Amino acid sequence: EVQLLESGGGLVQPGGSLRLSCAASGFTFSNFAMSWVRQAPGKGLEWVSGIRGSGAFTYYADSVKGRFTISRDNSKNTLYLQMNSLRAEDTAVYYCAKVLNWGEKANDYWGQGTLVTVSS
Amino acid sequence: EIVMTQSPATLSVSPGERATLSCRASQSVGSDLAWYQQKPGQAPRLLIYGASTRATGFPARFSGSGSGTEFTLTISSLQSEDFALYYCQQYDNWPGTFGQGTKVEIK
Numbered sequence: 304e305v306q307l308l309e310s311g312g313g314l315v316q317p318g319g320s321l322r323l324s325c326a327a328s329g330f331t332f333s334n335f336a337m338s339w340v341r342q343a344p345g346k347g348l349e350w351v352s353g354i355r356g357s358g359a360f361t362y363y364a365d366s367v368k369g370r371f372t373i374s375r376d377n378s379k380n381t382l383y384l385q386m387n388s389l390r391a392e393d394t395a396v397y398y399c400a401k402v403l404n405w406g407e408k409a410n411d412y413w414g415q416g417t418l419v420t421v422s423s
Numbered sequence: 424e425i426v427m428t429q430s431p432a433t434l435s436v437s438p439g440e441r442a443t444l445s446c447r448a449s450q451s452v453g454s455d456l457a458w459y460q461q462k463p464g465q466a467p468r469l470l471i472y473g474a475s476t477r478a479t480g481f482p483a484r485f486s487g488s489g490s491g492t493e494f495t496l497t498i499s500s501l502q503s504e505d506f507a508l509y510y511c512q513q514y515d516n517w518p519g520t521f522g523q524g525t526k527v528e529i530k
Contacts, residue, residue, distance in 0.1 A: 348461075349521065362517035410459075
């Protein structure tokens with residue numbers, strides 16, 4: 304059974320940093336691209352970042368480019384999102400999600416999310 | 424970034440009726456289009472990918488169609504468990520942008 308468990312969310316001041324983690328199990332982690340998707344309170348879904356299975360290629364939404372860094376440790380089956388220079392508008396539930404396959408980059412499994420609150 | 428536009432924002436439908444949701448892309452995405460269902464307090468669930476392939480666990484009353492820039496999600500006969508938020512997402516090129524969502528509510 305595929306499981307994705309996010310952690311690392313919390314309250315942080317504007318300008319601060321936070322690192323999210325996503326522990327994956329139930330599939331061969333290194334074979335699949337992964338994504339981070341966020342949802343601000345009461346708002347819609349926003350794709351944040353993605354990474355290929357090897358970790359060699361990364362992708363970002365314009366809203367986070369230069370501030371967030373996605374990475375993965377395939378030996379630990381773990382996905383990360385390093386978030387720097389955080390702003391109030393980054394407040395959201397952050398989901399990690401598995402990509403179905405590289406030819407169909409839909410997200411077939413999602414974690415339950417971790418809440419990030421940026422506030423002074 | 425490709426902009427995805429969903430309509431309507433809210434759809435009021437009686438149980439047993441048909442619901443038709445639309446999604447438009449600002450440029451062609453081929454068939455690289457997914458639909459997700461989200462219920463309150465839950466993570467989204469993949470419903471349709473490749474514009475028309477139903478994901479595991481969803482019944483045949485859900486169907487997707489379209490290609491290029493115009494896409495449709497149809498629920499043929501709404502059941503109580505279908506009242507939820509629905510999002511489309513293009514993944515032709517990352518960033519994989521989402522539409523703003525359509526809320527399907529009970530009429």
